[in-house]
Amino acid sequence: MTLRPDVLLAIIGMAVATYLCRAGGYALFRALRPPRYVEVVLQHLPGPIFMAYAMPALAAHGWKGWVAAVAVVAVQYFSRSLAAAILIGVGAMAGLGALEAWFLAR
Amino acid sequence: MTEEIKGPVVFTRHGVARGIRTALPLVIGTFPFGLVVGVISDQKGLSWLETLLMSALVFAGSSQLLALELWSEPAPILAAIIAAIVVNIRMAPMGAALAPWLDKLRGVKLWGSMAFMVDHAFALSAAEQRRGGRDAGYLLGIGVTLWCFWNISVILGHILGSTVRLPAGHPLYFAAIATFVAILVPLWRGVRRDFWPWLLAGVLAVLAWKAGLGPPWPLLIGAFAGAALGAWLELRRE
Structure with a gap:
């Protein structure tokens, strides 16, 4: 059970930096009360953030990623269950991977 | 609002x-x-x-x-x-x-x-x-x-x-x-509000990633461009 001072310092530095990222944006917003345009941009942010996160990640997975993503969206839309949607996504990736391997082996 | x-x-x-x-x-x-x-x-x-x-x-x-x-x-x-x-x-x-x-x-x-x-x-x-x-x-x-x-x-x-x-x-x-x-x-809040902003966010993020930019750039570029477009469209409609 070791706790080295240099490791502890690195961890505390990361923790402080991360907390400032989490809370700093809101603290600035509260202090400055930005103009209405900035406020409307922030209201529009959630969708674009996760599009910008997910699209490159899906592109990295190639065609299997896009097919699996369509399955995830369909299951989430109809079942409204995050667990079902996530499991279908993993299942689709596993199934499509097996299918691809089978085709390549022929 | x-x-x-x-x-x-x-x-x-x-x-x-x-x-x-x-x-x-x-x-x-x-x-x-x-x-x-x-x-x-x-x-x-x-x-x-x-x-x-x-x-x-x-x-x-x-x-x-x-x-x-x-x-x-x-x-x-x-x-x-x-x-x-x-x-x-x-x-x-x-x-x-x-x-x-x-x-x-x-x-x-x-x-x-x-x-x-x-x-x-x-x-x-x-x-x-x-x-x-x-x-x-x-x-x-x-x-x-x-x-x-x-x-x-x-x-x-x-x-x-x-x-x-x-x-x-x-x-x-x-x-x-x-x-x-x-x-x-x-x-998702419907095609009228979200289609173009979300598309722009996704496309720009993929392009930034393809251009070899590391994190967090594809995410920040896509997210802010999409949100800015969404806000611009919304304020123009008012």
Whole structure:
């Protein structure tokens, strides 16, 4: 059970930096009360953030990623269950991977 | 404004409990990731106590992973801090976007909720806020649940060490991406408001990634361009 001072310092530095990222944006917003345009941009942010996160990640997975993503969206839309949607996504990736391997082996 | 909250914002045990129930399925996506962080932490020579402290205090998987990739002897204090800022700066606008709830909170409820805020908690809270939800305890409930399971998964990964090493490209890793794809569904407010902003965000992020830009640039470029377009379209319609 070791706790080295240099490791502890690195961890505390990361923790402080991360907390400032989490809370700093809101603290600035509260202090400055930005103009209405900035406020409307922030209201529009959630969708674009996760599009910008997910699209490159899906592109990295190639065609299997896009097919699996369509399955995830369909299951989430109809079942409204995050667990079902996530499991279908993993299942689709596993199934499509097996299918691809089978085709390549022929 | 279209998203004005009707009625007073509250912070109740009921809201926290609902956040906890909402967060439980998300663990499917975070658990494999936590195992990987724990395994790598072990490989880099961190003790279980150091690993647990990093998970509990930093609680931001991608930045922990990046810092561990850069790990050296002695611990790279400055590099770890820079890794944390670069990866986590994306969370700065999230709190501001939740201002309609957060403005009504004070003290430890406000700054404590911020400590546990992660991407999932933000996305689901933004969706809840748009549905007219007024209980800000929801944000904390999701955050705390993910924090508990995050620590468990990282420590489990550290204990199991090299025995649980999932090969790169294992379908289980897709759970994290699937989580965010699924979260997009409740955030969607219809073609008129969201189609062009979301398309621009996705296309720009892919182009930035193809151009070889590392994190967080594809995400920041796509997110802000999309949100700026959405705001411009909305204000023009008024």
